[in-house]
Amino acid sequence: MPSPPWAARAPGAPVIVAVQSGSASVAIDSGSAPTPLLVRLRPGPGFVPVHHYVVTATPAGGAPIEVTVPAASARAQFNDIAAGTEVAITAVAVNAYGVESDPVDQSGVIVQVRDDLPANAVNLRYTGLVGGVRRFTWDADPASTAAQLNRISQFVMRSRPGSGWSWADLRPMRLLVGYPPFDTVEPLTAGPHTIGIAAADIYGRLSLVPAVVDVTLDTSAESRVGKLDLSNPANSAWI
CATH class of the missing domain: 2.60.40.10 (Immunoglobulins)
Known part of the structure; x- marks a missing residue:
């Protein structure tokens, strides 16, 4: 079966809808889990279907952390970044044939502390x-x-x-x-x-x-x- 005409075309660069951390990123029944950093995405412009996203969080002075999430989820979660850390976010959309979009970046993100839990x-x-x-x-x-x-x-x-x-x-x-x-x-x-x-x-x-x-x-x-x-x-x- 021949590949569809858009197989070699890159999807549009994704849109970072929101970056959440602290109490805004957890539910009331989530227990005492560490503060997650959530990156919510949506497809960018164009008609090339997105198969998955690759999202990278780079803490200041630290190594990049890469997460791959399905297009249907469009939500990347990072669990091991301490509150107060400044993080740079990079995301790309990838089609079913592995072709990546241009990256989209958001820098200066500060991981917030969870104040929905009692003090230590x-x-x-x-x-x-x-x-x-x-x-x-x-x-x-x-x-x-x-x-x-x-x-x-x-x-x-x-x-x-x-x-x-x-x-x-x-x-x-x-x-x-x-x-x-x-x-x-x-x-x-x-x-x-x-x-x-x-x-x-x-x-x-x-x-x-x-x-x-x-x-x-x-x-x-x-x-x-x-x-x-x-x-x-x-x-x-x-x-």
């Missing part, structure tokens, strides 16, 4: 009190927006014996915790533990970056007072 909890710290009571305190991320701070409904704490665990590895400790300080006599065994905390909103969605630290708990009969092991460099920074 930071600076998690632990103090052992007399009688085996353990006091946990933390702060709200000072870089948070007013909307993020207002979305905090409660906090979720997790823990696990041993050090070096990530948030996903931890087990529920307290599901609903009020504002700090939080005092508890949780029956944790002595020795190293990983403790984490995240803010939650009224829908149960968690903040994007939980605070996780390694601590050494002392539950001996003599003192039952926990101590933060500052000899471990991991305890002075977020994991």
Whole structure:
């Protein structure tokens, strides 16, 4: 079967309808996923059918990230670009025979932060009190927006014996915790533990970056007072 007359012709350059990020790029039921950057397209002028689009996002100082999307979708999504990053967008339309259109560019795009989620909890710290009571305190991320701070409904704490665990590895400790300080006599065994905390909103969605630290708990009969092991460099920074 002969090729159609437009097989070797390029489609028209696509039109970038919108570039969205932050809260505008997610749905209310999307959970605590990182901020996506969405590029919405439509066909450009001409009669050559578009088979797919190739969209490239180039973060300032970073390597290009290329995404191929079907013409029917016309929406490219980039998930791994941090909020606050400046990005240049380039898109081309491609016909079914691999012929590309001229590129269309949009520069100076700033990835917006998600303020539909609660603010991150930071600076998690632990103090052992007399009688085996353990006091946990933390702060709200000072870089948070007013909307993020207002979305905090409660906090979720997790823990696990041993050090070096990530948030996903931890087990529920307290599901609903009020504002700090939080005092508890949780029956944790002595020795190293990983403790984490995240803010939650009224829908149960968690903040994007939980605070996780390694601590050494002392539950001996003599003192039952926990101590933060500052000899471990991991305890002075977020994991």
